[in-house]
Amino acid sequence: MNDKQGQTENHQFNAEVGRLLDLVVHSLYSDREIFLRELVANSADASDKRRFEALTDASLALPENSNIQITPNKSEKKLTISDDGIGMSHDELAQNLGTIARSGTRAFGEKLSSAKPEERPSLIGQFGVGFYAAFMVADQVDVTSKKAGSDEAWTWSSNGKGSFTLTPASRSHAGTDIILHMKEDAEEFLDNWRLRSVIRKWADHISWPITLRETKEDGSHEDITINQGTALWKKNKSDITSEQYTEFYRHISHAFDEPYVTMHWHAEGTTEFTSLLFLPSERPFDFMEQQTRESHIHLHVRRMFITDNAELVPNWMRFVQGVVDTEDLPLNVSREMLQTTPVLARIRKAVTKKVLAEIKNKAKTADEKFNSFWENFGAVIKEGLWEDSEYKQEIASFARFHSTHSDDLTTLDDYISRMKEGQDAIYFLTGDNLASLKSSPQLEGFRSRGIEVLLLSDPVDAFWPERLNSYNDKVLRSVINSHSDLDKFEDKDADQTEPANLDTLLPILKDALGDNVKDVRNTERLKGSAVVLTSEGGPDLTMQRLMRRSGQSLPEVPPILEINARHPLIKNLSEKVAEGKNIHDYALVLLNLAKLQEGESLKNPNEFSQLLLNLLVNK
Numbered sequence: 001m002n003d004k005q006g007q008t009e010n011h012q013f014n015a016e017v018g019r020l021l022d023l024v025v026h027s028l029y030s031d032r033e034i035f036l037r038e039l040v041a042n043s044a045d046a047s048d049k050r051r052f053e054a055l056t057d058a059s060l061a062l063p064e065n066s067n068i069q070i071t072p073n074k075s076e077k078k079l080t081i082s083d084d085g086i087g088m089s090h091d092e093l094a095q096n097l098g099t100i101a102r103s104g105t106r107a108f109g110e111k112l113s114s115a116k117p118e119e120r121p122s123l124i125g126q127f128g129v130g131f132y133a134a135f136m137v138a139d140q141v142d143v144t145s146k147k148a149g150s151d152e153a154w155t156w157s158s159n160g161k162g163s164f165t166l167t168p169a170s171r172s173h174a175g176t177d178i179i180l181h182m183k184e185d186a187e188e189f190l191d192n193w194r195l196r197s198v199i200r201k202w203a204d205h206i207s208w209p210i211t212l213r214e215t216k217e218d219g220s221h222e223d224i225t226i227n228q229g230t231a232l233w234k235k236n237k238s239d240i241t242s243e244q245y246t247e248f249y250r251h252i253s254h255a256f257d258e259p260y261v262t263m264h265w266h267a268e269g270t271t272e273f274t275s276l277l278f279l280p281s282e283r284p285f286d287f288m289e290q291q292t293r294e295s296h297i298h299l300h301v302r303r304m305f306i307t308d309n310a311e312l313v314p315n316w317m318r319f320v321q322g323v324v325d326t327e328d329l330p331l332n333v334s335r336e337m338l339q340t341t342p343v344l345a346r347i348r349k350a351v352t353k354k355v356l357a358e359i360k361n362k363a364k365t366a367d368e369k370f371n372s373f374w375e376n377f378g379a380v381i382k383e384g385l386w387e388d389s390e391y392k393q394e395i396a397s398f399a400r401f402h403s404t405h406s407d408d409l410t411t412l413d414d415y416i417s418r419m420k421e422g423q424d425a426i427y428f429l430t431g432d433n434l435a436s437l438k439s440s441p442q443l444e445g446f447r448s449r450g451i452e453v454l455l456l457s458d459p460v461d462a463f464w465p466e467r468l469n470s471y472n473d474k475v476l477r478s479v480i481n482s483h484s485d486l487d488k489f490e491d492k493d494a495d496q497t498e499p500a501n502l503d504t505l506l507p508i509l510k511d512a513l514g515d516n517v518k519d520v521r522n523t524e525r526l527k528g529s530a531v532v533l534t535s536e537g538g539p540d541l542t543m544q545r546l547m548r549r550s551g552q553s554l555p556e557v558p559p560i561l562e563i564n565a566r567h568p569l570i571k572n573l574s575e576k577v578a579e580g581k582n583i584h585d586y587a588l589v590l591l592n593l594a595k596l597q598e599g600e601s602l603k604n605p606n607e608f609s610q611l612l613l614n615l616l617v618n619k
């Protein structure tokens with residue numbers, strides 16, 4: 001919404017911003033100092049952008065000695081953060097500071113309100129509320145900005161309570177001033193010592209000089225550069241503390257966790273580059289929902305930021321954060337060149353191999369930290385089993401899986417070491433969640449024969465086994481399609497009771513179910529359950545379900561209904577048939593029950609409940 005009053009325009013925040021502001025202001029009280037990190041990071045990004053644009057348009061060049069300046073004004077209770085960056089136009093101010101492009105704010109809000117106070121900064125970092133952190137310390141924020149290359153400047157102004165204004169302004173040169181009108185209880189951030197310590201903590205590695213304007217007693221000013229302003233990755237490893245690495249990681253990934261692994265190396269040979277990469281220890285809150293699957297490792301050329309879209313590692317490694325800096329590309333490298341240059345192809349290969357080697361190395365330790373890393377990112381890594389023909393066997397060698405063997409995760413090698421004599425396949429079952437997989441009737445025949453089954457519950461699990469196909473000469477086979485394999489193994493718990501005679505029952509069930517099933521047959525693999533679904537040929541049941549859910553049209557593939565002739569219900573039905581009773585309704589209930597067991601949704605749940613109720617009443 002926007003109504004013009006003279007020159008000043010009034011706008012409403014979109015609803016998501018309002019909610020988010022409320023959360024940020026009220027949930028992060030004890031970590032307020034992060035506002036400075038967020039604002040300085042934005043200024044550094046804006047300066048990077050302008051420097052990059054200036055490579056192809058000299059009129060946008062940054063002024064000499066460009067910096068990010070922080071000016072406290074105690075008497076007016078104002079703190080100003082100024083940069084010479086790319087700036088924002090009228091529309092960009094409204095768009096960037098008035099709306100939230102990312103979905104999931106509500107979910108984030110719920111998670112934030114229920115999180116423990118000490119977990120909140122990490123959540124907020126995962127979400128990246130950035131600019132809005134300003135309202136933790138300020139009851140009014142003015143942003144005056146002039147876009148590089150434009151003559152217009154505008155001031156965006158808001159008290160963070162639902163609306164903002166845009167007013168024409170003047171600024172002598174391009175860039176942005178963020179003016180914070182500090183809350184009474186945040187005046188500590190107007191003290192030089194406090195500002196220095198916060199800047200050192202958060203911004204030491206930022207490659208732009210950050211200056212603090214200190215006012216002397218006689219009223220004169222002095223600009224003091226606070227940060228070291230060196231590209232951290234260019235320093236010697238021995239001169240970098242683990243705190244500095246952590247701060248750099250947090251800066252580049254907008255996160256709050258500790259890196260799980262830090263990889264800092266210099267590659268020499270045909271292509272020369274320096275790389276500082278990190279594996280996160282926590283998963284960003286909306287990581288799995290993100291629409292883009294590309295990696296965002298920053299590419300620098302001779303220390304200058306070029307892009308975070310160079311896709312320096314495959315998509316299944318997109319959780320890797322950090323910087324690659326090379327001397328072997330020109331500074332004005334174009335987008336087309338990024339896609340075709342062999343230099344980048346070589347860097348990609350080397351970086352991917354290095355990260356892969358590091359993950360494999362960590363996997364060997366098989367400790368809790370690795371397991372937690374796997375819990376966080378395994379679902380993404382497994383995408384590589386599906387789409388990365390070059391590395392899929394290597395990924396398979398360290399991938400972890402749940403299985404029927406124990407509650408601990410297992411590797412494929414360990415699974416193979418436990419295979420039964422005569423077993424030539426790695427069996428798996430896919431489904432929506434671990435709990436329902438564990439109790440699936442599909443497992444009964446495998447359990448009673450002591451055959452281990454991998455339990456796969458990530459959406460990607462429905463796809464990759466088909467492409468991986470085999471590991472160490474052992475094929476991977478879904479239990480749903482492998483029941484005939486069970487005949488090879490002795491069933492120690494075989495039920496010795498007399499089974500029902502199915503000669504008449506089977507044809508009647510089949511007739512009652514018609515086109516809804518491909519076949520109805522007896523099975524020896526069920527123990528406690530009466531029925532189970534299976535399929536023959538075509539995609540397995542879980543795959544079919546996932547494909548339908550993702551909106552793909554799929555011809556109806558009727559399943560096979562298998563029944564357990566030793567189950568009391570089946571015996572009972574067989575007697576009813578012998579007595580000449582109609583069991584049509586029972587047949588439908590059996591099929592629907594089998595579908596529910598598989599986690600499928602019924603086409604007509606009301607009809608099913610009515611059917612079931614009638615049967616219970618007339619029992």
Ligand SMILES: Nc1ncnc2c1ncn2[C@@H]1O[C@H](COP(=O)(O)OP(=O)(O)OP(=O)(O)O)[C@@H](O)[C@H]1O
Nearest residue numbers: 042043046085087088096128129130131132176254
């Ligand atoms: N000093 C600045 N100069 C130019 N543009 C800015 C500046 N500060 C913010 N912006 C713009 O406003 C947008 C929103 O900033 P905000 O900090 O909320 O999120 P972000 O930086 O995109 O992501 P994150 O939340 O992960 O930090 C930025 O993407 C940028 O386009």
